[in-house]
Amino acid sequence: KEKIEITKEQQALMKIILDAYNRHQIPQDVAKKLLQDQYSAEENFLLLTEMATSQVQVLVEFTKNIPGFLSLDHEDQIALLKGSAVEAMFLRSAQVFSRKMPKGHTEVLEARIRKSGISEEFMTPMFNFYKSIGELHMVQEEQALLTAITILTPDRPHVKDQHAVERLQESMLDVLRKLCALQHPQEPQYFARLLGRLTELRTLNHYHTEMLTSWRMNDHKFTPLLCEIWDVQ
Ligand SMILES: O=C(Nc1ccccc1)[C@H](C1CCCCC1)n1c(-c2ccc(Cl)cc2)nc2cc(F)c(F)cc21
Numbered sequence: 001k002e003k004i005e006i007t008k009e010q011q012a013l014m015k016i017i018l019d020a021y022n023r024h025q026i027p028q029d030v031a032k033k034l035l036q037d038q039y040s041a042e043e044n045f046l047l048l049t050e051m052a053t054s055q056v057q058v059l060v061e062f063t064k065n066i067p068g069f070l071s072l073d074h075e076d077q078i079a080l081l082k083g084s085a086v087e088a089m090f091l092r093s094a095q096v097f098s099r100k101m102p103k104g105h106t107e108v109l110e111a112r113i114r115k116s117g118i119s120e121e122f123m124t125p126m127f128n129f130y131k132s133i134g135e136l137h138m139v140q141e142e143q144a145l146l147t148a149i150t151i152l153t154p155d156r157p158h159v160k161d162q163h164a165v166e167r168l169q170e171s172m173l174d175v176l177r178k179l180c181a182l183q184h185p186q187e188p189q190y191f192a193r194l195l196g197r198l199t200e201l202r203t204l205n206h207y208h209t210e211m212l213t214s215w216r217m218n219d220h221k222f223t224p225l226l227c228e229i230w231d232v233q
Contacts (some may be wrong), residue, residue, distance in 0.1 A: 010175045068167075080156055090208075128200075145153055
């Protein structure tokens with residue numbers, strides 16, 4: 001039984017990532033809004049674009065706290081943000097969906113999302129992902145590290161110095177691997193399951209433009225930031 005220990009600098013890294021992750025929570029809680037009222041497809045679409053716009057701003061702040069990120073090539077920093085913004089939004093949505101809620105709230109939330117305007121064909125892959133994230137019962141540190149690992153994916157489009165990104169991602173993966181072994185000692189395959197979710201997350205990437213343009217309404221308006229990030233309009 002090899003002794004797993006997180007080094008002092010890895011503890012410091014985890015604390016930086018966790019503080020950044022907690023500091024940059026979404027200001028107002030989208031789940032609360034959805035549980036309060038039933039909205040029209042237009043109102044839901046507007047809510048999504050507002051939430052997603054603030055989520056991108058939050059993501060930029062979060063990445064600035066990832067040690068080493070700001071010393072990457074500046075164009076690569078943009079390429080990593082652009083390449084991971086959609087996945088970060090779905091990962092965040094999954095974490096919001098799988099949060100412990102009072103009895104029956106998750107069912108109401110799911111029903112509201114099913115009727116929000118997203119076309120039927122995307123419901124299964126989206127909720128399968130949300131539920132598979134929920135089954136993992138991730139602790140905050142794991143959620144924060146998984147978001148940082150998603151951002152530091154070396155093979156995003158237009159990344160020039162992939163090795164520099166790989167080095168940063170590897171140090172995050174090493175901390176996450178140790179954390180998983182310590183948090184889930186009876187589940188040696190837990191770390192692998194966590195990384196498997198990132199593969200599932202990428203498939204949602206393929207759907208997202210269609211999910212937006214097929215939203216049950218005409219004349220879909222996006223903010224300039226989302227046009228940049230979401231390849232729409
Ligand atoms: O806002 C959102 N997600 C968000 C959260 C955090 C940060 C940024 C965005 C939207 C809602 C959906 C219902 C209409 C209003 C927006 N949202 C999504 C979702 C996102 C993008 C596409 Cl293309 C499809 C669905 N999945 C969700 C799960 C939740 F538990 C949930 F609560 C909100 C969720």
